[in-house]
Amino acid sequence: MAETKDKAGVPDTLIEPIEMSSLDSSFRDAIHSMPNGEELSACFACSTCTAACPIANQWDHKPHQLIRMIILGMRDEVLSSSEIWECLTCFQCQERCPQNVRVTDIFFDCKNLAAEAGKVPSSIVGLGKELLGKGQLYQVTADWEREDLELEPEVPGLSTDAVKLILKSTRTGKLAGDE
Ligand code: SF4
Numbered sequence: 001m002a003e004t005k006d007k008a009g010v011p012d013t014l015i016e017p018i019e020m021s022s023l024d025s026s027f028r029d030a031i032h033s034m035p036n037g038e039e040l041s042a043c044f045a046c047s048t049c050t051a052a053c054p055i056a057n058q059w060d061h062k063p064h065q066l067i068r069m070i071i072l073g074m075r076d077e078v079l080s081s082s083e084i085w086e087c088l089t090c091f092q093c094q095e096r097c098p099q100n101v102r103v104t105d106i107f108f109d110c111k112n113l114a115a116e117a118g119k120v121p122s123s124i125v126g127l128g129k130e131l132l133g134k135g136q137l138y139q140v141t142a143d144w145e146r147e148d149l150e151l152e153p154e155v156p157g158l159s160t161d162a163v164k165l166i167l168k169s170t171r172t173g174k175l176a177g178d179e
């Protein structure tokens, strides 16, 4: 479904035909059999999910197209797409779907399947390493604010040790290459 570019006389927006022989119906069946995929086949491609999505205009494959690609069985394209990892998980698409398709949750399932297939982007693995190492993604650096309020520089009792320990026992630990 890549956009066709640089072809004389062909509009940029023309979509290349899907290679039907490369479709994998077991991918659709796998998603459909998951608790979040029960309503997958009810999608009637209305694009409401895409209209609701705050970042769809940045994506090559919009939410309604990704759902359609799943229904068609485009396993490699979906699991290799950057969009499933860029999703903000704001649930706007899912809340507004008139067919109760669990769009956001299905993208979560796609991420899990992509992880099992070793298709996690390096940027996401990097975030996993940060979490494993520090127990948090963003360190609070506003020590001066605490000082202004005459508080101790360190938050009393704050510890990320438990978070790090838990993460090491999860798939985050494996994906981030924790030994
Ligand atoms: S809003 Fe729901 S029914 Fe409409 S295209 Fe998106 S998933 Fe399909």
Ligand code: SF4
Pocket (backbone or CB within 6 Å): 049, 052, 053, 054, 055, 056, 063, 086, 087, 088, 089, 090, 091, 092, 093, 094, 103, 104
């Ligand atoms: S949950 Fe993801 S796909 Fe759905 S509207 Fe938000 S950013 Fe878009």
